[in-house]
Amino acid sequence: MNPKDRSRYEARAAVLKSMAHPTRLYIVEALSGGERNVRELTDRIGADISTVSKHLSVLRNAGIIRDEKRGAQVFYSLVVPCVLNFFSCVETVLDERAREQAGWVR
Amino acid sequence: MNPKDRSRYEARAAVLKSMAHPTRLYIVEALSGGERNVRELTDRIGADISTVSKHLSVLRNAGIIRDEKRGAQVFYSLVVPCVLNFFSCVETVLDERAREQAGWVR
DNA sequence: CCTGTATTTGGCTATTCTACCAAATCGCCA
DNA sequence: TGGCGATTTGGTAGAATAGCCAAATACAGG
16 A cells, blocks of 8 residues: 555544544434533533543544534534434444344355 | 443444554455455555454454455455445545635634 | 633553564365 | 465554543633
């Protein structure tokens, strides 16, 4: 793989990697219903607020979400809604895998 | 987040994680053109064959690809083609990010 | 200006990844 | 059966992650 291709795939992988964590996936889905502030997300997730804040910055740096400060609060929202389409395909993968294991027909 | 939701998001994240690596993304795209054996993939990627083999097993365990042994060779192919749809959305993310940085309009 | 609330940042540890080399397996065929 | 090409597996060092706590920063009001 030449350097140009390599960096292209690295950039793509970085985007997927930013979503490849249970908490961050949860955040993405939560934001599909509209913007949320850090406190709301933290309450739902049930982890330390500093942990959630770091997950949010991972997603923001990847360009998946953006932040808007209003007063003392910071509201996050989805920048690229098409990432929500990933969910159905991921479910397909999981279903397919379950079927494989159950049937063992191959 | 309750345990049930948590494990659901963990399963989903595991699927994304299996693709969140430049080499593995490259493999997925390479397999969109049909099955390939380990040697072919290794030649294109330019890493140690044992490294490629391990990447392949990550994707196989996730249920994204499957292997079929024919003679001494092992051919890999895509199980769930919908993952190819991820690429266009990922490009959208990258484009959006590039635009942000260029324009600085916010 | 001082306090309280909201969020981010720094620091640290435990865990997980990744890549390579070496060694083990697997299937074919001389 | 012995050797060969193809692929996987075991081992390991180094890099990257994730989570928590403590401390820093940012804002709104009083």
